[in-house]
Amino acid sequence: EVHLVQSGAEVKKPGESLNISCKASGFTFTDSWIAWVRQMPGKGLEWMGIIYPSDSNTKYSPSFEGQVTISVDKSISTAYLQWSSLKASDTAMYYCATAFISRCYFHSWGQGTPVTVSS
Amino acid sequence: EIVMTQSPVTLSVSPGERATLSCRASQSVSGNLAWYHQKPGQTPRLLIYGASTRATGAPARFSGSGSGTEFTLTISSLQSEDFGVYYCQHYDYWPLTFGGGTKVEIK
Numbered sequence: 001e002v003h004l005v006q007s008g009a010e011v012k013k014p015g016e017s018l019n020i021s022c023k024a025s026g027f028t029f030t031d032s033w034i035a036w037v038r039q040m041p042g043k044g045l046e047w048m049g050i051i052y053p054s055d056s057n058t059k060y061s062p063s064f065e066g067q068v069t070i071s072v073d074k075s076i077s078t079a080y081l082q083w084s085s086l087k088a089s090d091t092a093m094y095y096c097a098t099a100f101i102s103r104c105y106f107h108s109w110g111q112g113t114p115v116t117v118s119s
Numbered sequence: 120e121i122v123m124t125q126s127p128v129t130l131s132v133s134p135g136e137r138a139t140l141s142c143r144a145s146q147s148v149s150g151n152l153a154w155y156h157q158k159p160g161q162t163p164r165l166l167i168y169g170a171s172t173r174a175t176g177a178p179a180r181f182s183g184s185g186s187g188t189e190f191t192l193t194i195s196s197l198q199s200e201d202f203g204v205y206y207c208q209h210y211d212y213w214p215l216t217f218g219g220g221t222k223v224e225i226k
Contacts, residue, residue, distance in 0.1 A: 035215075037163075037217075044204070044206065044217060044218075044219050044220045045155075045157075045163060045206050045208075045217040045220070046217065047208070047214065047215045047216060047217060050215070059213045059214065060214070061120075061214045061215075061216075062120060062214060095162065095163070097163075099210075103151070103168065103169075103210060104210035104215055105153035105165065105168040105208065105210050106153070106155075106163075106165060106208075107165050107168075107174065108165075109162045109163055109164070110162070111162060112162060
C-alpha cells in the first residue's frame with residue numbers, strides 16, 4: 001500500500017529557513033513523481049512543483065520558482081520542500097502527493113504539514 | 120499556464136439529488152483532467168482521472184465526462200458524505216494547475 005508520511009507541524013519566524021519532508025513507502029520511489037501542493041488557510045489547492053526522484057528532474061510552478069527548493073534523497077525514499085527565508089505569507093498546509101511517471105494526477109497524498117510563520 | 124475555472128463556486132444540493140460540477144480549461148488539455156474531493160480538515164482524495172475513469176475506491180455515483188476544454192463531474196445521487204470541496208486539475212503539460220474548487224453543501 002502506498003504511504004506518504006510527512007514531517008510534523010512547524011512554527012517559524014519570518015526570515016528563518018525550513019525544510020519539511022515526505023517519506024514514501026509501498027511503491028517504487030524512483031519510478032514515480034513526487035509533488036508539493038500548498039493550501040493556504042481557507043483557500044484552494046496550488047501546485048508548487050514536482051520532482052522525479054530517479055534523476056531529480058524538477059519542474060516548478062512559475063508562482064513558486066525561486067521561492068522554494070524541491071529535492072529528494074533516494075537512499076531513504078524521502079522528498080523535501082525547503083525555504084531559505086520564510087515569509088508570513090508562507091503560512092499554509094503543505095501536502096506531498098505522488099503521481100505515475102506518465103500521467104501526473106495524484107493518486108496518493110501525505111497527511112499534510114502545517115507551517116505557521118509569525119513574528 | 121493553463122487556467123482552470125470551476126463553476127459554480129458553491130452548490131447546495133439535497134441528499135438523493137443529482138449534482139453537476141463544471142471545470143473549464145483556458146486551452147485544450149485533451150483528456151488529461153482529474154477530479155479530487157476534499158472534506159474539511161482532510162487530505163484531498165482522487166476521484167476521477169483521464170476525465171472519466173473512476174479511481175480505485177471511488178463510488179459508482181461519481182462520473183466524469185468531457186474533453187478539450189469543458190469537463191463535468193456528476194454525482195448521481197448525493198450522499199451526506201459527499202459534502203466538501205471538489206477540485207479539478209489538468210496534467211496535460213507543465214505547469215500543472217488546479218481549479219479554484221466547488222464547495223458542495225448539503226441542503
